[in-house]
Amino acid sequence: MKKSIALSIIVSSALTAGAYKVPEQSVNSMALGAAYVAHTDGADTAYYNPANMAFMGDAQFTEAGLTLVHLPSNRFQGLQAYSVNEIYPASNKSEIENLQIPFLHYVSNSIEQFRWGASLSVPGGLSKEWKSGHQKLFAEEFTLKIIEFNPVASYKLSDNFAVGGGLRFIYSEGVVKSDGGAIKPIKRDMEGDTVEYGYNLAMSYRPTSDINMAVTYRSNIDLKEEGDANLYLGNLGKQYSTDVTIPLPAALNLAVSKTWQDRYTLELNYEKTYWSEYKNLDFNYGSAIPSALVGAFDDPKPKNWRDTDTFRVGFTAKVSPELTLMAGYSKDETPIPKEYVSYELPDADANIYTFGFRIKANKNLSYGFAYLRDEKESFSLAQGENKNGIIGKFSGGGADLLTAGVSYKF
Numbered sequence: 001m002k003k004s005i006a007l008s009i010i011v012s013s014a015l016t017a018g019a020y021k022v023p024e025q026s027v028n029s030m031a032l033g034a035a036y037v038a039h040t041d042g043a044d045t046a047y048y049n050p051a052n053m054a055f056m057g058d059a060q061f062t063e064a065g066l067t068l069v070h071l072p073s074n075r076f077q078g079l080q081a082y083s084v085n086e087i088y089p090a091s092n093k094s095e096i097e098n099l100q101i102p103f104l105h106y107v108s109n110s111i112e113q114f115r116w117g118a119s120l121s122v123p124g125g126l127s128k129e130w131k132s133g134h135q136k137l138f139a140e141e142f143t144l145k146i147i148e149f150n151p152v153a154s155y156k157l158s159d160n161f162a163v164g165g166g167l168r169f170i171y172s173e174g175v176v177k178s179d180g181g182a183i184k185p186i187k188r189d190m191e192g193d194t195v196e197y198g199y200n201l202a203m204s205y206r207p208t209s210d211i212n213m214a215v216t217y218r219s220n221i222d223l224k225e226e227g228d229a230n231l232y233l234g235n236l237g238k239q240y241s242t243d244v245t246i247p248l249p250a251a252l253n254l255a256v257s258k259t260w261q262d263r264y265t266l267e268l269n270y271e272k273t274y275w276s277e278y279k280n281l282d283f284n285y286g287s288a289i290p291s292a293l294v295g296a297f298d299d300p301k302p303k304n305w306r307d308t309d310t311f312r313v314g315f316t317a318k319v320s321p322e323l324t325l326m327a328g329y330s331k332d333e334t335p336i337p338k339e340y341v342s343y344e345l346p347d348a349d350a351n352i353y354t355f356g357f358r359i360k361a362n363k364n365l366s367y368g369f370a371y372l373r374d375e376k377e378s379f380s381l382a383q384g385e386n387k388n389g390i391i392g393k394f395s396g397g398g399a400d401l402l403t404a405g406v407s408y409k410f
Contacts, residue, residue, distance in 0.1 A: 023271075024354075025103045025121040026063055027405040030370035031356025033328030035269040035314030038204070038212040039257035042407055043105035046117030049214050050152035050164030051202035053107050053115045057409075061107040065405025071097040071127065071397075074346050078392010080134040081383070082184075088134060090392070094343075095129040103405075113156045123148050128344055137180040138388070139344035144174040150200065160206040168198040170221065170248075186296055187232035196221050196248075210259045220250040220277060229283075231297055233290050241286035247277035262318075269312040275305040275335035302387070303340055308333040314354075321360065326370070328354040338379070339387050346394040348376045356403070367406045374399040 024030040026044035037049050043061035045052045073093040080090035107117040128142045152166030173193035180186045198221040205213045226243045251274070257267040282300040289298055314328035330352040336345065356370025378395040385391075 022067075022069075022101060022123055022401075024067070024370075024372060024401065024403070025119070025123065026105060027065060027356060027358060027368035027370050027403055027407075028326065030067065030372055030401065030403040031326035031328065031354055031358075031368070032267070032314030032316070033312050033330045033352050033354040033372065034271075035255070035267045035312035035328050035330070037216055037253050037255035037267070037269055038214040039259070039265050039267050039316070043107050043117070044103075044119070046105050046107050046152050047119040047121060047150060049202045049204060049216055050117060050154050050166055050200070051162045051204040051214065051216075052212075053117055053152070053154040053164060054110075054113070054156035054162035055204070055206070056107060056110075056115075058110055059409045060109055061105075061407070061409045063103075063105045063405055063407040065103055065403055067101040067103070067401055067403040069097075069099040069101060070400040071099070072400075073396050074128075074394060075396040076135070076343075076346070076390075076392055076394055078381070078390065081389035081391055087391070088183075090134040090390075092130065092133040092135050093396070094135070095131060097127040097129070099127060114153060116151070116153045118152065119148075119150045121148050121150070122146060130343060134183060135343045137178055137184055137186075138342060140179050141175060141177040142344045143176075144172065146170060146172040152200070154202075162204050164202040164204075166200055168200060168218070168221070170196045170198070172196075172223075184296075185234045186293055187237070188297060189230045189232075190228075192225065192227045194223060194225055196223055198248075212255075212257045214253070214255045216253040216255075218251045220274065221248040222246070223248060229285070229297075231289060231293055233292055238289075240289060242283055244281065244283050246281070249274040249277050264318075265316040267312075267314045267316075269314070271310040271312070273308045273310070273335070276307045278303045278305040278335075280304075304337060305335040305340070306337065308335045323360075324358045324368075326354075326356050326358070328352075330354075332374075338381055338385055341381065341386060341390065341394075342388050343390075346397065348379050348394065348397070350377065350398065351375045358407075364410060365406070365408050368404070370403045372399070372401040372403075374401075 023034040029036040040052045043063040075093045077091045081087040101122040104120040149169045154164035156162045175191045198219040200218045202216045223246045229240050229242045252272045255269040259265045280300045280302050310332050312330040317325045332350040334347040352374050354372045358368035360366045376398040380393040383391045
């Protein structure tokens with residue numbers, strides 16, 4: 001398969017915020033807006049807090065499901081400046097995108113104080129297309145798929161304290177296209193894939209039967225891409241070998257939950273994502289590219305992203321032995337300073353609202369549905385404020401996610 005360093009651009013774009021980074025990988029986590037780290041009780045415990053597997057009942061647990069993702073258009077009203085003398089009207093909107101995200105989780109029987117599990121998930125993804133206008137020069141298409149396999153294990157140190165962790169195996173593939181057309185006679189066409197590795201750690205403490213406290217950590221993963229890039233100047237094109245390294249940042253979660261009457265649970269979650277690892281985007285080519293393409297495709301692009309804080313709250317109510325209701329709210333920060341916003345990711349802070357339910361069909365089988373609404377805040381860029389020459393207002397975007405899943409224990 002033809003490989004491309006452009007994949008790293010997509011990954012760095014895809015995993016920046018709630019709409020593209022997808023922390024919700026099960027019915028419960030979607031319904032609670034990922035405020036689901038301290039108080040986990042299903043097969044998805046393997047993904048969210050493997051230490052909690054030590055406290056689960058003596059059975060095997062499985063869950064499988066599918067999330068449908070709808071990405072509305074990003075709307076832009078304003079101008080595009082290439083220089084002080086080249087400023088053009090650039091009002092436009094991106095294409096509507098629809099994606100599917102499957103997930104699968106498993107937790108084994110306990111073996112004395114040990115337990116193991118595994119998850120197959122899609123923790124991030126993006127499809128962003130601008131089919132016309134000046135935006136097409138920067139992001140005609142940015143598409144990414146990521147699949148993660150995460151085997152984990154736990155060990156119970158005492159009746160109220162356990163640790164866990166595992167390995168992360170990530171496969172990703174992507175496509176990048178940009179076409180200046182009559183505006184700028186330059187073009188790129190890239191696609192590729194990569195396999196990378198990381199780890200995750202977890203710790204759970206239960207000071208009382210109704211309070212859970214947890215810490216989880218997912219490691220930074222450097223995407224070391226090597227491949228080929230097809231670059232065009234006018235009607236002339238050439239393929240170049242190229243490489244670049246982009247970080248997928250570490251994430252730390254601190255969570256606490258409180259349960260009342262064995263029916264109502266409130267969880268508070270704080271997540272810090274270490275995006276400050278992403279300082280610049282710098283492509284290296286095996287041979288010199290045409291000087292007319294250097295500015296667009298070769299000069300290092302400063303990013304200087306910042307660490308982000310996400311605050312989540314989730315509430316669970318077991319209204320009957322058969323029916324459980326869930327709801328959540330999150331406040332999500334963007335890591336991108338306004339001066340580095342680009343068309344492939346016109347990101348902003350977001351408010352995230354979630355709800356869902358689970359029905360117990362019998363003692364072993366249950367199923368559920370959940371919905372998430374990600375509402376991005378509009379923002380404006382003044383002349384001279386943005387390094388990419390964008391002047392105007394972004395609105396729209398965000399995401400709608402609908403999840404259905406089935407759980408079984410045996």
